[in-house]
Amino acid sequence: xxxxxxxxxxxxxxxxDWRPVEGVETLDxxxxxxxxIAAVVPLSGEAEVCAAADAARAxxxxxxxxxxxxxxxxxxxxxxxxxxxxSELVALVSADMGKTLADADGEVGRGxxxxxxxxxxxxxxxxxxxxxxxxxxxxxxxxQPVGVVAxxxxxNFPAMIPLWxxxxxxxxxxxxxxxxxxxxxxxxALIVEMVDSIEEIPPGVVNxxxxxxxxxxxxxxxxxxxxxxxxxxxxxxxxxxEGAARTGKRVQALGGAKNSLVVMPxxxxxxxxxxxxxxxxxxxxxRCLAGSVxxxxxxxxxxAEVRATLVEAASQLTIGxxxxxxxxxxxxxxxxxxxxxxxxxxxxxxxxAKLLLDGRRDAGPAGTFLGPTIAAANPESDLARxxxxxxxxxxxxxxxxxxxxxxxxxxxxxxAGAIFTRSGEAVRRYRFGAxxxxxxxxxxxxxxxxxxxxxxxxxxxxxxxxxxxxxxVDFYTRKKVITSRW
Numbered sequence: 001x002x003x004x005x006x007x008x009x010x011x012x013x014x015x016x017d018w019r020p021v022e023g024v025e026t027l028d029x030x031x032x033x034x035x036x037i038a039a040v041v042p043l044s045g046e047a048e049v050c051a052a053a054d055a056a057r058a059x060x061x062x063x064x065x066x067x068x069x070x071x072x073x074x075x076x077x078x079x080x081x082x083x084x085x086x087s088e089l090v091a092l093v094s095a096d097m098g099k100t101l102a103d104a105d106g107e108v109g110r111g112x113x114x115x116x117x118x119x120x121x122x123x124x125x126x127x128x129x130x131x132x133x134x135x136x137x138x139x140x141x142x143x144q145p146v147g148v149v150a151x152x153x154x155x156n157f158p159a160m161i162p163l164w165x166x167x168x169x170x171x172x173x174x175x176x177x178x179x180x181x182x183x184x185x186x187x188x189a190l191i192v193e194m195v196d197s198i199e200e201i202p203p204g205v206v207n208x209x210x211x212x213x214x215x216x217x218x219x220x221x222x223x224x225x226x227x228x229x230x231x232x233x234x235x236x237x238x239x240x241x242e243g244a245a246r247t248g249k250r251v252q253a254l255g256g257a258k259n260s261l262v263v264m265p266x267x268x269x270x271x272x273x274x275x276x277x278x279x280x281x282x283x284x285x286x287r288c289l290a291g292s293v294x295x296x297x298x299x300x301x302x303x304a305e306v307r308a309t310l311v312e313a314a315s316q317l318t319i320g321x322x323x324x325x326x327x328x329x330x331x332x333x334x335x336x337x338x339x340x341x342x343x344x345x346x347x348x349x350x351x352x353a354k355l356l357l358d359g360r361r362d363a364g365p366a367g368t369f370l371g372p373t374i375a376a377a378n379p380e381s382d383l384a385r386x387x388x389x390x391x392x393x394x395x396x397x398x399x400x401x402x403x404x405x406x407x408x409x410x411x412x413x414x415x416a417g418a419i420f421t422r423s424g425e426a427v428r429r430y431r432f433g434a435x436x437x438x439x440x441x442x443x444x445x446x447x448x449x450x451x452x453x454x455x456x457x458x459x460x461x462x463x464x465x466x467x468x469x470x471x472x473v474d475f476y477t478r479k480k481v482i483t484s485r486w
Contacts, residue, residue: 009040010185010210012048013192015055016203021048027182027212032098032331033321035366041182044211046218049177052207053224056148056175059204064145064173068122074200075167079115081194082108082163089190093159094322096184098331098368099283101323104159110447111163114468117450118167124473125172137485143477145173146250147226150219152240153188154232155181155333156286156389161467162188164454165229166195168472170205177207177225179215183333220244227475229467230254231288234387234413234459241462252475253462254288254454256387257415261291261444262404262430263306264421265298272420273313275444277328279418280393281317281372282445284332288460289416289438289445293384294395295404303397307376310393311356314372319359329391335367341390344382345373353377359391379407387413401426409435414457416446437461 009026011018021042029039042048063071082089086108093104129140151165162178169176180188192208195201209215219225220243227250230240234255244251261279263272279291294310296303320327332338342360349355359371373392377383383394398404408417418440419430427441437455440446448454453466465475 007037007039009042010189012042012044012052012210013189013196013206013208014048014052015059015207016196021210029096029184029186030334030366031095032333032366032368033323033364038096039186041185042210043182043214044209045214048209048211049215049218049222050224052177052209053148053222055204056177056207057224059202060145060147060175063170063175063202063205066173068125068171068173070200071171071173072119072121074198075115075119075121075171077198077200078167078195079112079119081197082112082115082191085190085194086112089159089187091323092190093187096186097155097158098322098333100327100330101325103283103330104322107157107160110450111160113450114160114163115167117468118171118472121171121473124470125477137483139481139483141479141481143172143473144480146476146478147174148177148224149174149227149229149476150177150179150225151229152179152216152219152232153181155183156283156288158184158187159191161231162191164467164472166191166206168468169476170201172473172476174476175205175207177209177219179209179211179219182210182212185210216240217243220249221247223247225249227251228253229475231467237462238459250475251463252465252467254456254467255460255462256389256413257288257290257456257460258293258385258387258411258413259289259291259416259418259436260293260295260404260408260411261417262295262401262408262419263297264401264419264423264426265302266422267420268422269306269309271442273309275418275420275442276310276393277313277317279444281314281329281391284330284370285391286333286389287445289447291418291444292388292393294393295398295407296395297398297400297404307356307395310395311374314357314374314393317372319369319371329372331364331366331368332370332390333368335363337389338363338368338370341370341388341392344386344388345375345392348375348377348381348383351381353381353383353394356395385411401429405430405433409433412459415460416440416456418444418446437466
């Protein structure tokens with residue numbers, strides 16, 4: 001079944017079949033640039049989640065018995081299909097989420113990297129042995145799949161984040177249920193359509209259930225699901241983590257962020273400004289690695305220079321539809337998301353923040369456009385501390401690196417940060433003292449490649465294991481230790 005019809009009711013994919021969902025509420029999937037209805041999303045509930053879990057549970061024993069190298073070849077077949085249909089997936093990410101084609105292509109490329117990383121599973125699954133721990137006694141540790149895994153993924157990376165989870169989960173021998181964001185689920189449906197075309201992946205190994213809050217609740221309560229991977233807001237991540245723990249499920253729940261970019265007095269201002277523009281305003285600021293606070297270190301003259309340079313650069317950015325190659329700042333995912341950020345800007349101004357650049361002008365045909373906005377604010381203001389997830393950069397002046405680290409470490413989030421400097425001594429102090437999981441040095445968006453974990457700290461992650469890298473293999477497998485005497 002094609003997912004490319006102009007307006008259609010999306011179907012679930014369960015046990016190798018596309019299944020229309022009847023008798024449930026639906027949600028319109030809106031093109032964020034135009035406001036037009038692109039698809040109708042069924043809000044599945046307990047019955048649909050249970051059916052997917054049953055199909056996944058039935059398929060998992062046979063899939064587990066497939067040798068790891070053959071599972072790796074199946075993952076590589078998915079990689080080839082993703083590359084073959086890359087432009088189609090990129091266009092769909094841009095149309096459904098709203099981001100620019102360049103951003104969408106980068107997202108899909110990062111997702112393909114995760115598939116490539118998971119293809120190394122015969123090596124990554126290897127265990128350990130210790131011979132002769134006692135007279136005639138040997139000990140070995142092996143990794144075995146967890147069972148049935150469900151992933152609940154967000155709107156801001158509708159292709160990449162499903163590909164963080166799906167390839168690792170199935171490569172480790174699990175079966176998989178994907179519940180994508182109801183706001184832009186079509187890229188996930190296209191990925192699963194690709195899976196459906198791969199003979200090496202049997203029916204039931206990968207399943208897709210569309211839905212909203214009710215589907216999430218059903219996943220957390222479904223006894224046939226053994227582990228849950230989640231990415232979303234910090235508050236929701238905590239709810240998911242607690243719900244999964246209550247029903248005995250393994251959980252990795254990646255939450256939100258409020259990332260700070262430290263500009264030192266010796267930073268190359270041209271290069272730094274370009275990096276900050278991409279970090280703060282790329283994807284309209286709707287990234288959990290977006291730099292949303294700029295900590296400017298130095299004397300008042302230097303601070304004024306940095307502010308003026310950032311405002312000038314941001315004012316030159318072009319706002320428009322993601323599909324337009326001239327666009328720098330795309331629409332936000334929905335009018336409601338845009339309104340939330342616009343209201344926060346207004347409240348910040350009433351609380352004393354100074355707007356250096358105000359992007360609250362024409363919201364566009366769908367009510368989703370918000371231009372780059374820069375505010376100078378109190379370090380303890382909501383603009384400086386709360387995750388707002390839009391094209392908003394808050395500038396906070398600090399006297400030195402110690403003050404910057406104090407601000408950074410005072411956040412309840414610990415996802416990412418970056419420093420711009422030529423000083424090795426400053427970098428060493430920063431990387432040693434910053435209480436975040438991912439750092440950039442003269443890099444505005446410090447996204448790790450797929451062979452390393454996406455390693456948020458504090459409220460940016462509930463659970464001990466992260467997405468990607470060896471953390472993914474640890475999460476999607478259980479360790480078994482065998483002690484033998486012969």
